[in-house]
Amino acid sequence: MNIEHTPREANQKIANYIKESIKKMESLDYSIDESFNESDLAQVLREDLPGAFENDNKNTLIFDICKITSAFLNGTQGKNVRLQLMVVTTNKCRFFHVDNNIQRLLCTYSGPGTEWLEEDNINREWLAHGMNDKVVKDKNKVRESKNFDLLLLKGKKYSLDCKGAVHRSPEIKNNNNTRVLLKIDEINVNNNVLN
Numbered sequence: 001m002n003i004e005h006t007p008r009e010a011n012q013k014i015a016n017y018i019k020e021s022i023k024k025m026e027s028l029d030y031s032i033d034e035s036f037n038e039s040d041l042a043q044v045l046r047e048d049l050p051g052a053f054e055n056d057n058k059n060t061l062i063f064d065i066c067k068i069t070s071a072f073l074n075g076t077q078g079k080n081v082r083l084q085l086m087v088v089t090t091n092k093c094r095f096f097h098v099d100n101n102i103q104r105l106l107c108t109y110s111g112p113g114t115e116w117l118e119e120d121n122i123n124r125e126w127l128a129h130g131m132n133d134k135v136v137k138d139k140n141k142v143r144e145s146k147n148f149d150l151l152l153l154k155g156k157k158y159s160l161d162c163k164g165a166v167h168r169s170p171e172i173k174n175n176n177n178t179r180v181l182l183k184i185d186e187i188n189v190n191n192n193v194l195n
Helices: 012-021 038-048 056-074
Strands: 003-006 028-032 081-088 103-110 150-154 179-186
Touching: 012 056, 012 103, 028 038, 038 056, 056 081, 056 103, 056 179
Parallel strands: none
Antiparallel strands: 003 150, 028 081, 081 179, 103 150, 103 179
């Protein structure tokens, strides 16, 4: 299976923090190795995210990011990851594609969720041609994650027999939407190509 979808309940404290802070939020990007420590990551996030250190809603988001990162890191082959908390306002990655990486975890905290296809709904020969209507066999069967759901996507480099998860970012630019997206990539330090 190329995609593992884990539904989660929405967390109102996190939703409230993002709503009150989104205009001040900037995308964050961290490299984390085998010396990962949740308290160190929490401290960096407290400093880099807008709002007071003692803001309960902010700390709930930080706690969630730290727990997700720890669980992802424990499930990887290597012990190096790239963590990004992204504020997205463009239609980047709007075409269905497979990532050129090992595996990626996504969690959309705010805005439309990541869309993906199950294997029986994919025309793989049309991937990388910029033609979503040719890749998707049945538009009614396109799957979409909800806010707070976890998506674990296997990439081209996961294994020799892995075809990779076919997914895309939703189109948001024309709808004036903003997404807040947690993205964590497993990195092979010998070959850390990412998309």
